[in-house]
Amino acid sequence: MTDESDLIQMARKGDEGAFGRLVLAYQTAVYNMAYRMLGNAKEAEDAAQEVFLRVYTNLHRYDPGRSFRTWLLSITSHYCIDRLRRRRITWLPLEDEIATPERAWEAANQPNPQDAVIQKQRDERVHKMLAKLQPIDRAAITLCYWYDCSYEEIAEALGLTVGAVKSRLYRARRALAGMMRGQPARERLGSRESARDEAPHAGSVCQDAVRREEVCYAM
Numbered sequence: 001m002t003d004e005s006d007l008i009q010m011a012r013k014g015d016e017g018a019f020g021r022l023v024l025a026y027q028t029a030v031y032n033m034a035y036r037m038l039g040n041a042k043e044a045e046d047a048a049q050e051v052f053l054r055v056y057t058n059l060h061r062y063d064p065g066r067s068f069r070t071w072l073l074s075i076t077s078h079y080c081i082d083r084l085r086r087r088r089i090t091w092l093p094l095e096d097e098i099a100t101p102e103r104a105w106e107a108a109n110q111p112n113p114q115d116a117v118i119q120k121q122r123d124e125r126v127h128k129m130l131a132k133l134q135p136i137d138r139a140a141i142t143l144c145y146w147y148d149c150s151y152e153e154i155a156e157a158l159g160l161t162v163g164a165v166k167s168r169l170y171r172a173r174r175a176l177a178g179m180m181r182g183q184p185a186r187e188r189l190g191s192r193e194s195a196r197d198e199a200p201h202a203g204s205v206c207q208d209a210v211r212r213e214e215v216c217y218a219m
Contacts, residue, residue, distance in 0.1 A: 008068060012059045019059075023052055026069070029147070030076050036142055037080040037135075047083065051076050066156070073147065074157035077139040084135040129179045137172045140165060 002010075002018075004025070010018035030051050035044035054075055062071055133141070139158060143149040149157070155165045 004068060005064065008059070008062065008064070011056075012062075019056060022068075026072055027052075029069075030072065032146070033073060033076045033142060034080055036146065037077075037138055038083060043083070047076070047079060051079055054079070067153070070149070070153050070156050073143065073149075074159075077143070077157055078159075081135040081139055084138075129176055132175070132179070133172055137168050140168050141172055144169060 002021075004022070007018045007022055011022060027048065031044055031048045034047035034051070035041060038044055038047060051072075055072060058075075062068070136158060140154055143154045143157060151162045151165050154160070155162045158165070160168070
């Protein structure tokens, strides 16, 4: 069985079949990332096609010493961030996955209508909260919660330092927790904040842990 590194080497030499197998292996991950960031199935499909086109034309630049998955998600993230910056952002509820006829049928046949209403209201609230985050923060949250990426992987994918990733996630979690409590969110979460925010002391870290648990519960 050909492993991923072999497929990459074959694809770099022009083997379209090998590249096709890489596409099959990662197309769902790329589509999901684009879908959650762009909030539109058609746009996500277009984005996925563009991402794989960019991957194919830039395979010669790929460093085999890096994680191919991280490199691929980096291209996806930056492409989606560029698109988000060109328009008003619409986000999906955190619970949403790829839209399929099966999912639509299940949603239309919930056994408890009251639960469906409650879930819809909850989804709408989360939707509004996420819409207040900057594109790069959305990307960081997506990589963190959906793809279980480490700080180092997120930093590599988004071209940030590990410290910047931690700071962005900290502020985003705090903002989401504040919105859950009905507090007004900052309009620009990525702006410069005090040294306390960049390097929170022990008490702030503990408070952030509580906020993170609340946000994760809401997700």
